[in-house]
Amino acid sequence: xxxxxxxxxxxxNSGERASWFQxxxxxxxxxxxxxxxxxxxxxxxxxxFSRTEIIPAFIFDNYIDLFRSEVTFRLYASSLKFALIVxxxxxxLGFNIAYFLVFHVRxxxxxxxxxxxxxxxxxxxxxxxxxxxIPFLGRNGIFNQALQGxxxxxxxxxxxxxxxxxxxxxxxxxxxxxxxVPIFNSxxxxxxxxxxxxxxxxxxxxxxVAEVVLPLSRTGIALGSIFVVTLVMGDSFVxxxxxxxxxxSVVSALQNEVAALQYPPAAxxxxxxxxxxxxxxxAILRVVDVRKELAG
Amino acid sequence: MTRSSSETGKKVNRRTLLKGAAAGSAxxxxxxxxxxxxxxxxxxxDVTLVHAGGSYAAIKEIGEQASKDLGxxxxxxxxxxxxxxxxxxxxPQTIDINNIDSTKLPYLLGKGAIAPIPVAKYKLWGETVxxxxxxxxxxxxxxxxxGLAPIEAMFYTDKDAKKLADKPTEFLTMIPTIYNxxxxxxxxxxxxxxxxxxxxxxxxxxxxxxxxxxxxxxPVGVMDVAMALEARGDFKYADKGNMTKDEIDKTxxxxxxxxxxxxxxxxxxxxxxxxxxxxxxxxxIQSMWSPAVTAVRSRSIDCYYVPLKEGYRGWFVGLAPMxxxxxxxxxxxxxxxxxxxxxxxxxxIAKQGYYSAVPSTxxxxxxxxxxxxxxxxxxxxxxxxxxxxxxxxxxxxxRDGGGIWDRMGNIACWNTVMDEDxxxxxxxxxFVSS
Numbered sequence: 001x002x003x004x005x006x007x008x009x010x011x012x013n014s015g016e017r018a019s020w021f022q023x024x025x026x027x028x029x030x031x032x033x034x035x036x037x038x039x040x041x042x043x044x045x046x047x048x049f050s051r052t053e054i055i056p057a058f059i060f061d062n063y064i065d066l067f068r069s070e071v072t073f074r075l076y077a078s079s080l081k082f083a084l085i086v087x088x089x090x091x092x093l094g095f096n097i098a099y100f101l102v103f104h105v106r107x108x109x110x111x112x113x114x115x116x117x118x119x120x121x122x123x124x125x126x127x128x129x130x131x132x133x134i135p136f137l138g139r140n141g142i143f144n145q146a147l148q149g150x151x152x153x154x155x156x157x158x159x160x161x162x163x164x165x166x167x168x169x170x171x172x173x174x175x176x177x178x179x180x181v182p183i184f185n186s187x188x189x190x191x192x193x194x195x196x197x198x199x200x201x202x203x204x205x206x207x208x209v210a211e212v213v214l215p216l217s218r219t220g221i222a223l224g225s226i227f228v229v230t231l232v233m234g235d236s237f238v239x240x241x242x243x244x245x246x247x248x249s250v251v252s253a254l255q256n257e258v259a260a261l262q263y264p265p266a267a268x269x270x271x272x273x274x275x276x277x278x279x280x281x282x283a284i285l286r287v288v289d290v291r292k293e294l295a296g
Numbered sequence: 297m298t299r300s301s302s303e304t305g306k307k308v309n310r311r312t313l314l315k316g317a318a319a320g321s322a323x324x325x326x327x328x329x330x331x332x333x334x335x336x337x338x339x340x341x342d343v344t345l346v347h348a349g350g351s352y353a354a355i356k357e358i359g360e361q362a363s364k365d366l367g368x369x370x371x372x373x374x375x376x377x378x379x380x381x382x383x384x385x386x387x388p389q390t391i392d393i394n395n396i397d398s399t400k401l402p403y404l405l406g407k408g409a410i411a412p413i414p415v416a417k418y419k420l421w422g423e424t425v426x427x428x429x430x431x432x433x434x435x436x437x438x439x440x441x442x443g444l445a446p447i448e449a450m451f452y453t454d455k456d457a458k459k460l461a462d463k464p465t466e467f468l469t470m471i472p473t474i475y476n477x478x479x480x481x482x483x484x485x486x487x488x489x490x491x492x493x494x495x496x497x498x499x500x501x502x503x504x505x506x507x508x509x510x511x512x513x514x515p516v517g518v519m520d521v522a523m524a525l526e527a528r529g530d531f532k533y534a535d536k537g538n539m540t541k542d543e544i545d546k547t548x549x550x551x552x553x554x555x556x557x558x559x560x561x562x563x564x565x566x567x568x569x570x571x572x573x574x575x576x577x578x579x580x581i582q583s584m585w586s587p588a589v590t591a592v593r594s595r596s597i598d599c600y601y602v603p604l605k606e607g608y609r610g611w612f613v614g615l616a617p618m619x620x621x622x623x624x625x626x627x628x629x630x631x632x633x634x635x636x637x638x639x640x641x642x643x644x645i646a647k648q649g650y651y652s653a654v655p656s657t658x659x660x661x662x663x664x665x666x667x668x669x670x671x672x673x674x675x676x677x678x679x680x681x682x683x684x685x686x687x688x689x690x691x692x693x694x695r696d697g698g699g700i701w702d703r704m705g706n707i708a709c710w711n712t713v714m715d716e717d718x719x720x721x722x723x724x725x726x727f728v729s730s
């Protein structure tokens with residue numbers, strides 16, 4: 001997923017050869033540890049299977065079952081719904097936090113200090129950060145007690161925990177930083193005199209953000225979006241824990257199959273998943289040409 | 297649950313020394329000499345055996361005690377069921393002693409991964425509870441054969457170990473170690489009293505809407521609901537442990553309707569989740585494991601493991617040597633498996649609420665008061681502590697459900713893997729995603 005080095009765009013021919021040489025180690029690693037296993041998964045997805053064996057074959061049954069099942073579409077609908085909502089929320093949050101850090105906080109030291117503060121929660125484990133929401137949002141949790149204590153509600157709100165709401169809260173909490181970092185990075189490269197020029201030309205605050213800052217942060221937004229979307233699509237743990245097993249994701253269903261030793265259908269499901277996520281990333285990259293933006 | 301091992305070791309050792317040292321060490325010593333004259337300490341000290349199993353069975357302290365008693369090294373590896381099955385089939389060399397959940401046996405059958413155990417190699421077969429040796433309770437009554445009953449899983453037809461036999465033979469699939477009777481746990485304070493729940497059907501009672509939970513594991517989750525549906529009189533299953541496609545469909549349909557109506561609060565996949573759901577009051581009635589009930593109570597929250605009138609859901613696990621073992625290592629494996637049921641382990645897991653396949657040896661490693669509480673269902677004469685020395689029950693309390701045969705003698709159905717497990721997994725995924 002790492003963008004190729006900027007030199008790749010240099011016109012000169014010898015430079016191009018050198019850049020190929022530079023990406024070679026990455027290519028080798030990717031082929032060996034991603035390409036090859038992916039090929040194995042692809043091969044297994046056409047295999048037949050019994051209770052404990054996978055039987056080499058070339059059948060399409062696993063794919064046919066997958067596309068025939070209503071569950072598949074429901075799972076993708078659910079995962080895509082989560083991906084879209086979480087993407088929107090983290091984008092709004094990430095853009096605003098990065099904007100504040102870059103344009104409102106004065107002094108590099110203070111900026112970096114606050115930026116590091118954003119990363120502090122990430123010094124604890126993912127799992128702990130997520131699980132601590134459970135006692136907070138629970139029926140007799142702190143939040144419900146506070147609401148009732150303040151007289152806002154008379155009954156505990158049940159939808160707070162073990163629900164889609166809880167899943168989204170945990171995703172946003174876990175993944176916002178992945179949006180903040182790349183956007184912060186692209187905003188920090190914006191020449192401040194551009195903003196002054198826009199203001200001198202009579203643009204209001206909102207127009208400056210919409211027509212100068214936003215277009216110039218698009219690389220960061222694209223990269224952040226790739227992180228968030230792929231993380232949500234590939235997740236099973238958060239959805240399982242925070243929904244109390246009431247919601248499923250594509251990957252959690254795949255895990256159930258693996259646990260029951262049903263590898264070929266799991267492999268078929270994985271292949272389709274990779275294709276869909278790749279298409280999503282390709283779509284994002286089509287909107288924003290990250291290579292060009294980084295080189296420029 | 298985590299505690300320093302040195303502290304644990306000390307406590308257990310002291311108790312061992314005081315109460316059962318003479319008897320206990322005698323058992324081990326005699327076996328070492330009389331049973332295996334070829335296995336001498338100087339040859340075996342370099343032997344290491346990897347024992348892999350679920351976290352409830354492959355307990356570090358047990359491995360340490362075995363290493364001390366036997367003179368060779370036991371490495372305990374606590375892993376999840378699917379990882380264990382995977383390793384057993386695809387990398388059998390990485391395991392020496394396989395701690396098998398009976399429901400995983402059908403997956404291993406005929407794969408040449410585990411070796412059959414000639415009955416003669418296992419010294420304690422005569423003292424093993426008849427549930428495993430004959431399929432009956434001590435009073436002679438035959439145990440239920442719904443699901444995978446012990447008698448259906450204990451024996452191979454012959455030494456080729458390709459097929460399970462339905463009656464005793466000379467070749468054991470595994471040495472039975474621990475077993476228990478599972479049921480529903482409730483919060484008496486939140487359901488209005490201990491007597492408010494008496495049947496599996498209460499799990500589906502609309503008054504507990506939004507306050508129930510199931511295990512997030514298809515074979516067990518579906519069976520618990522089947523127990524409830526049968527109790528409610530919806531329909532009768534030919535064998536709840538081996539449903540037909542039609543029965544699976546009918547059951548899942550009702551489950552989906554219940555789920556859509558908000559009947560379930562959550563599905564748990566780990567021990568801790570089940571404890572937290574109950575302790576926090578998110579759930580007031582759910583399928584649970586015995587030690588989880590104890591864990592809720594240890595937080596001073598009342599939790600009751602209800603003896604239901606339709607009976608319990610039973611399970612058992614055992615040990616089998618992997619087929620790649622031979623010579624000295626195989627001899628050590630037999631010696632270890634004999635040690636395993638010779639008492640120390642049985643005493644240890646009794647205090648977790650599990651039963652030993654050879655209770656007579658476990659008894660030597662329990663105080664009479666502990667035995668009375670855990671096995672006989674009598675009121676505790678002293679405070680009852682878990683294997684790590686933590687107080688679990690105050691003096692005067694009684695084990696829920698009573699003595700061993702009040703509980704184990706009333707199994708309605710055994711944990712199992714169904715013939716239609718592939719279909720079940722598919723329908724379960726549909727249920728979870730609905």
